[in-house]
Amino acid sequence: MQFELSARYARFSPSAHNFQEVWISLCHEFLSTVFPSSSIVRMDSNEYGIDLLDQTTGSAYCCHAVDEPSSDTLSVDRTVASLEKAAQHRDKLRWQRYSIATNAEYSKDGMDIIKDRIRKLQIASEEVGFLGPATWNRLCSEYPRIVDNWFEYRIIVSKDVVKKAFEDARYYPKYVAEFAAQIDKADFKVVLTNNRTPIELVLPFAPQLKVKNLLDIGKVLLDLNLDATDFRDLSTSASLSVSVIVDDVAQEFSTQLADVPISSGGEAQIWIKIVWQEKSFDQTMPSDGLPTKDLMLRYIRFESPSLFDKCSMEWTKEFILGHTPGTSRTLSKTASVEEQTLARKEALVISGIWQKIRDLLPAGAIVERSLDSARRTSDAAFKDECFDSTIVWRSSDSARRTPVRLGASAPKAVAPGSSFAAHFVAYHPDLEAEVTKQISELDPKAMHRLDAVRTNWKIGAHVKVKVYGNDLIVDPEEDEFEWGGEMHILDFRVNVGNEATGSRDLKFDVYVENLRLKRIWMPLEVSSKSSDELQKRTVTSPRTAFASYASEDRPRVLDRVATLEIHCGLQVFLDCISMRPNAKWRELLPEMVLESDQLLLFWSKAAMASAWVEKEWRIAFNHKGIDGIEIHPLCTYKEAKLPKELAYLVHGADPLMVIRAHEEQVRTTTNTQDGL
Known part of the structure; x- marks a missing residue:
């Protein structure tokens, strides 16, 4: 993995x-x-x-x-x-x-x-x-x-471990002693990453050593064996080609680190490329050293350019909802010999890297300890790092990481041309009650989203917050502070455009040491109705609802309504359950639409073609407005397009409903083929 x-x-x-x-x-x-x-x-x-x-x-x-x-x-x-x-x-x-x-x-x-x-x-x-x-x-x-x-995958490596790595790389004792002396004198470190795992090794090194020396150390610490692995059942073999990348450029092995664009604490990467051959063999394959340009362009720091990454998130979502017991995502039986060879070799490489790291770390230790288990009291090389850096052992307060919670506050509904106050808050979790009190006093009617993000910062970390949104003018556009370990509240004045309407997102981008950490979204409803009226509509939850649907969709609608009733406390009117036998439903249904707080519109192809469904949602739309209708899609909007009056309500299809519809379609097709 x-x-x-x-x-x-x-x-x-x-x-x-x-x-x-x-x-x-x-x-x-x-x-x-x-x-x-x-x-x-x-x-x-x-x-x-x-x-x-x-x-x-x-x-x-x-x-x-x-x-x-x-x-x-x-x-x-x-x-x-x-x-x-x-x-x-x-x-x-x-x-x-x-x-x-x-x-x-x-x-x-x-x-x-x-x-x-x-x-x-x-x-x-x-x-x-x-x-x-x-x-x-x-x-x-x-x-x-x-x-x-x-998770923290950055590990501090001691000088003794680096010296031992030179020995394991079969350097002559004379060179091991010489390189160790150079490292002792130098105040220089390299953060060594790789393109197969998120592991980051912080190595003490010397700028006069060469790229090849760094690569040899990396191969030992990551257990990278360049010998070919023979897959006899496939009649193939695969080996590794490795190189050192700095600023997306492959470095020549003979170059000194002093001549490479990397400063102390900078990052170098071991690029691991898998090479395969159709005919199996037992001798070591030569290494060409450099990755191809197309692989470099596709490279993303924490993503391995592997066959496993071909599994898309769409499949992951389907899997989480579908739950096939005991099923794992593996290469299909129709996968090519090349795909099978590369996948097997990659699995071996990744497994070997993790096992080597476990062997290096002291038994029972966590990653915050150095590999020689010596607790350090100072580390000037990383003095200025504040966020997501190497675990730094210093006794000073500035080295201490503290838990941080991030949140924001803004009205849920505003009018075109109006202005309002928005707030960003960063706080220690122990102070959440005080934060809630203060931010509620600033704007009691606003929606407060606390504990939206959880992270850890060092005391003194420089934090910048940018606020923006479509048709929204923010003053100031950004603000900043130094994290002190307790609580910070930033105030922003937001002006809404005169022509703005519909839903908008007010976005808070949080940067730590000029690196964007998170984005917090605050949804806004922009309407010409008064802000007070909108707020009242927003905070009042409906108690009763009318279910509008096509009869063909009744089985799925019944399931959905049962969930809403148990979890949301809604009393839902369903024609097949709530009406008495022989009731005059043609007169009763429009009346029940008006009496219910909200109309639940279960949208599908069948609903789109139903005259009664259209009549019901138009009654609700004309008397309650768009706020009185809630869409529950039973298919994608490509399959059943919403009327233009309701297009504003599009939020994406209910994944459970889409999957069930697909399952029913498969069953129907199967039964038809079987003659049932």
Whole structure:
């Protein structure tokens, strides 16, 4: 796996007392990012057997983790106990799919026990799925900033370890002693990265040494063997070609580091290229050293240019919703010999890198310790680094990392041509109550989004915040501060354009040391109605709703309505349930549309063609306005285009509904082919 999600590399927040808590929070953040329209809440797993519940789709998640996935074993008994509790509370919580999210794999015997228990609990196999390390690794590649928030893969390497690496690289003792002396005298460090894993090694080095010396050290510390691997069943073999990249330029091996555009604390990268050959052989393949230009252009820091990255996020979303038990994303049987060879070799390379790092780190240590386990008291080379830098061992307060929570505040609704105050806040989590009080006093009617981002900063980190949005003029456009470890509130005056209308996003871009860390979105509704009226409409939740749908969609609508009733407290009027037999429905339905607080429009091809559905939404639109209608799409908007009056309500198709529609279509096609 490209990423190792273990306690060894985890950043522990004050609210996370163990890695299990970190794992639940990580899963929560990933799922909320993949499904931004979802409503995912934390649950008490001890009572319900569920850690996370998506109230939008009815998906339940049981998050189990081990500290060291490479050696620790997942507890099957714990998973079975969670399943039993979840089954016991299924009717109450109305969950529809149950996912077991883990950072390690179950043994074959363990998986058999879990599947057997699923059958005995009378849970359909398609309703339970396993989201294992492969799924989370794909998400890590897609959202590296989330990984940065929760894991630290930068490791300090001691001079003794570098000296030992020269010896392991088979340098003559004379040169080992000479190079060690040069490193001792030099106040110089190199951050050595690679294009296959997120690992960053901070090496003490000397500028008079050559690029080849740095490459040799990197090969030892990352366990990069250039010998060919023979895959006899494929009649192929594969080997590695490695080079050193600085500022996207491959460096000549004979060049001294002093002549390379890199300063102390700068980054050099080992570019690992896999070379394959159709006919298997046993001798060592020569290395051409330099990556091709097209690979360089495709390279992204935390993404490996691998076959595994061909698995798109669309597939990941489908997998999370579909939950095929025991399924892992592997190369298809139709994959070419080349694809199979490169995939196998890459898996061996990545596995070897992680194993070597585990061997280097002291037993039981976490990444914040240097490789020789010596706690350092000073490090002038990284004096000016403040954010996401090497773990620096200094006793001064400026070296101390503190947990940080980021948030923002703005009205939910504004009028064209108006102005309003928006606020950005960074604070220590212990001060959340005080922050809530202060920001509420600044604007009681605003929407306050606290704890939107979780990160860790060093005292003294330079932070800049830029605020902007379409048809929005912000004064000042940006503001800045130095993180002091407690609380900072920034004020911005926002002027709305006279012609602005509809939905707008007020964006807060947060930069730390001139590197953009996060973006916080605050949605705005711009309407000619008064701001006070809009605020009242926004904060008042509907209590009753009328379900408008085509009869062909009734099975899916019933499921969706049940979820809304249990989780949102809505009383939903359904013609097939709420009406008495022989009722005069032609007269009654328009009346119920008017009496309900909101119209739930379940949109599909059938709904688009239904005269009654159109009549119902037009009644709601004419009497309640666009705010009185909520769209629940049952297909994509390409398949069923919304009327222009409702186009403003487009937020994206409900993924669960789309998948169910597809499943029904497949079943219908299959039955037709079978003559049923």
